[in-house]
Structure formats: structure tokens, C-alpha cells
Amino acid sequence: MTLQSIKQRFGIIGNAPQLNRAIEKAMQVSPTDISVLVTGESGVGKESIPRIIHSLSHRKHRPFIAVNCGAIPEGTIDSELFGHEKGSFTGATGTRKGYFEEADGGTIFLDEVGELPLSTQVRLLRVLETGEFIKVGSSRIQKTDVRIVAATNLEMQQAIRENKFREDLYYRLNTVEITLPPLRERAGDIHLIFRKFAADFSERYNRPPIRLEADAVELLQRYRWPGNIRQLRNLAEQLSVVESDKQLDRVSLIGYLPEMGNRDLPMAHPGKSDKAESDFATEREILYKILFDMRNDLNDLKDLTRKVMQSGVSKDFEQENASLITKVYEDRPVTTEPARLIPETASESEPELHEETYTLDIEATPEDESLSLQDKELEMIKKALERHTGKGKRKKAAEELGISERTLYRKIKQYDLG
Numbered sequence: 001m002t003l004q005s006i007k008q009r010f011g012i013i014g015n016a017p018q019l020n021r022a023i024e025k026a027m028q029v030s031p032t033d034i035s036v037l038v039t040g041e042s043g044v045g046k047e048s049i050p051r052i053i054h055s056l057s058h059r060k061h062r063p064f065i066a067v068n069c070g071a072i073p074e075g076t077i078d079s080e081l082f083g084h085e086k087g088s089f090t091g092a093t094g095t096r097k098g099y100f101e102e103a104d105g106g107t108i109f110l111d112e113v114g115e116l117p118l119s120t121q122v123r124l125l126r127v128l129e130t131g132e133f134i135k136v137g138s139s140r141i142q143k144t145d146v147r148i149v150a151a152t153n154l155e156m157q158q159a160i161r162e163n164k165f166r167e168d169l170y171y172r173l174n175t176v177e178i179t180l181p182p183l184r185e186r187a188g189d190i191h192l193i194f195r196k197f198a199a200d201f202s203e204r205y206n207r208p209p210i211r212l213e214a215d216a217v218e219l220l221q222r223y224r225w226p227g228n229i230r231q232l233r234n235l236a237e238q239l240s241v242v243e244s245d246k247q248l249d250r251v252s253l254i255g256y257l258p259e260m261g262n263r264d265l266p267m268a269h270p271g272k273s274d275k276a277e278s279d280f281a282t283e284r285e286i287l288y289k290i291l292f293d294m295r296n297d298l299n300d301l302k303d304l305t306r307k308v309m310q311s312g313v314s315k316d317f318e319q320e321n322a323s324l325i326t327k328v329y330e331d332r333p334v335t336t337e338p339a340r341l342i343p344e345t346a347s348e349s350e351p352e353l354h355e356e357t358y359t360l361d362i363e364a365t366p367e368d369e370s371l372s373l374q375d376k377e378l379e380m381i382k383k384a385l386e387r388h389t390g391k392g393k394r395k396k397a398a399e400e401l402g403i404s405e406r407t408l409y410r411k412i413k414q415y416d417l418g
Contacts, residue, residue, distance in 0.1 A: 014189030018181035030056035037173045038151040040180035043228035050109035050149040062106035070112035088137020100144045107147045114154035121166045128172045183225040197236035208246045210239045215250035
């Protein structure tokens with residue numbers, strides 16, 4: 001079978017070189033009976049490799065049993081793996097076959113093998129070396145012919161140094177090691193995997209599939225994904241169920257990822273400080289707010305200039321328009337130079353002003369300094385909505401603010417503006 005056919009058969013998505021190499025190694029060792037250790041972080045899809053090995057081996061028509069060693073209590077793990085005799089312990093009301101007896105002639109996949117107790121590791125080592133085991137409560141040696149494929153997300157060398165895992169068992173299991181890369185090292189595959197999950201959940205929940213804009217795709221590719229493919233799958237399912245807007249941008253996704261400053265935030269460049277990471281993550285939001293601010297200030301300045309040109313200049317002009325002037329220059333740094341108002345070119349209906357400028361002193365207040373960007377954004381959105389009424393008011397307000405109608409709709413929901 002070809003690499004591509006294996007991917008299609010087992011639902012593996014992606015073309016990362018590390019992923020392709022892992023699958024190719026699984027295909028190469030399949031015809032043999034040597035033990036294989038699959039390593040990689042939690043959630044990278046290690047369970048696919050043992051199934052590939054079993055399906056391509058001469059044991060493919062015999063049992064395949066997957067055992068999660070970390071989910072079985074220490075007191076019963078020996079009984080689960082090797083079986084027990086009737087009366088061997090409290091609750092043993094009958095003789096029971098273990099997984100090694102049930103899988104005779106087939107393959108056993110020992111997931112999270114690093115969680116096995118040391119006493120069970122001794123029994124497992126004997127099976128690997130001689131193919132023999134003894135049931136709990138029995139003295140009779142039994143034979144089994146099984147191939148063992150194990151997997152772990154632990155650093156095995158460290159576990160050996162801490163006397164949590166037997167070194168001889170490690171080398172018996174690790175005849176061939178196959179390592180699966182974490183999702184963050186497969187940036188080019190992330191969007192493909194997300195689209196597959198989105199299509200699956202769309203069919204399951206009978207809803208339109210989630211689609212991502214370019215900035216959202218970039219966010220996914222820069223994210224660290226500590227939960228790997230399992231976390232990406234959960235994100236796709238959550239978005240499919242919760243989001244009513246099926247075309248999502250970067251701002252929409254941020255709320256579903258860890259908070260700003262967390263170690264798992266998207267990283268613009270490896271090695272940057274936490275502050276730099278946070279600045280990168282909020283760059284677009286801050287840019288939007290600055291643009292809102294500038295647009296409103298420009299409109300107010302135009303109105304003020306038009307008023308000067310229409311009514312002429314009086315001695316009380318500065319005093320009469322003090323509140324408007326202060327509002328226009330909210331949150332602006334105060335300089336020692338006075339502000340200069342230069343009128344627009346006069347039309348035929350307006351009196352022409354020749355080479356005249358008007359000096360206005362602007363003072364900053366404590367309230368100006370304490371006003372947050374979020375308050376400014378809320379105020380500007382409210383005013384834009386108030387200036388436009390009737391059908392299509394949101395579209396017109398969005399055009400005035402310089403943002404998409406979808407972004408404005410999300411901001412209305414965020415600030416509970418109805």
C-alpha cells in the first residue's frame with residue numbers, strides 16, 4: 001500500500017515530513033514481529049500507528065486489543081493483563097482470561113505504558129523475553145504469541161533515572177521507536193485538520209460548516225496547541241455548536257483560546273518576551289480602536305471648521321466652543337505649541353477667509369487621562385448607531401466606523417447595545 005492510501009484508510013490528515021516519516025516506519029516494521037514504542041505528546045494521535053502496524057502484518061486476521069494502562073487501577077492491572085483464577089482475591093468468583101491470553105496470535109497495544117507499576121513491568125518483561133505468563137492466583141505457566149506495540153507521552157529516560165520504569169523493559173519495548181510530532185510543528189497541516197473536523201461536526205449536528213478567514217488561520221498556525229489534535233478537535237466541535245456566525249475571523253477565535261499572557265498564546269517569534277507576545281495578540285484590536293478614534297476626531301474637526309467659516313470669528317468663539325474643542329482632543333498629548341485651525345477651501349456659498357488662523361489653548365483634564373480605550377470604543381459605536389436610524393443602520397454605522405458589519409454586530413453583542 002502507498003503512503004497516501006494508508007492516510008485515507010486511517011483518516012490521517014497532513015503532509016508534514018515528520019508525520020510521513022513516522023507512517024513510513026510503521027509500514028516498514030509491520031511485516032516483522034519486533035516490538036515498537038510510539039512516543040509523542042498527549043493528543044498527537046499515537047493510537048493510529050499500532051493499528052497501521054497490525055493491519056499490514058500477518059496477524060491482521062487475529063485480535064487487536066488496545067489497553068490504556070493509565071486507566072486501570074494498580075490493584076487490578078495484573079488481573080486485566082494476565083487473568084486470574086477463581087478465589088485468587090476478594091471478588092474473583094470465577095476464572096478469567098487476561099488480555100494476553102485473549103490476544104494470542106494477534107497484537108496488544110499498551111497505551112501509556114509508562115504508567116505501569118514496577119511489579120507489572122516485571123511480568124511484562126517476561127512475556128516479551130519468553131512469551132510466558134502466569135495468571136494471578138495460579139502456578140501454571142502459560143504461553144502466548146502476541147506482538148506488543150507500546151506508546152507513552154513520558155520522557156522515558158527521566159522515568160528510568162527516577163526508578164519509575166525498568167531500563168531493561170524499556171530497551172525490550174524500544175526495538176524500534178516511532179515518534180509523532182506535536183501539532184505546533186505541523187503548522188501547514190492545522191487548517192486541513194480543522195476543516196475535516198468542521199465538516200464532520202457539520203454533518204453530525206446538521207449545521208453549516210465553520211469557515212475561517214485568513215487572519216484566523218494564521219492565529220491557529222501560531223498557537224502552541226498543548227493539547228495537540230485532541231484540543232483542535234474540541235475547538236472545532238465547540239465552534240460548530242456555539243457560533244451562529246459560521247465565517248469566523250481572528251477576533252472571534254481569541255475568546256476560545258487561553259487568556260492573554262498565558263504561556264500557550266500564539267507566538268510571533270520564538271524567544272520573545274511575554275509582553276511582546278501579548279502585544280502581538282492584541283495588535284489588531286488596538287489598531288481598530290485607534291482608527292475609530294481618528295475617524296470621529298476628523299469628523300468633529302470638519303464640523304468645527306465649517307462652523308467657523310459659516311459664522312465668522314467672534315471674540316467669544318473660544319469660550320463658546322470650549323466643550324467641543326476639549327472633546328475633539330480627548331486623550332491627545334498636550335504640547336507647548338497652540339493648536340491651529342486652518343479652514344477648508346471655501347465654496348461659492350461660504351465666505352472666503354484669507355490667510356487667517358485661529359489659536360486655541362487646549363488643556364488636559366484628569367478625566368481625559370483616565371478614559372480607557374474600551375470606553376472610547378463604546379462611546380464611538382453608540383454615537384455611530386445614534387446617527388443612523390431605520391433600515392440598514394448597522395451597515396451605515398459600520399461603514400462610518402471603518403469596520404465590517406459582522407465586526408460591528410459582534411461589538412454590539414459584547415457591549416450589550418441591543
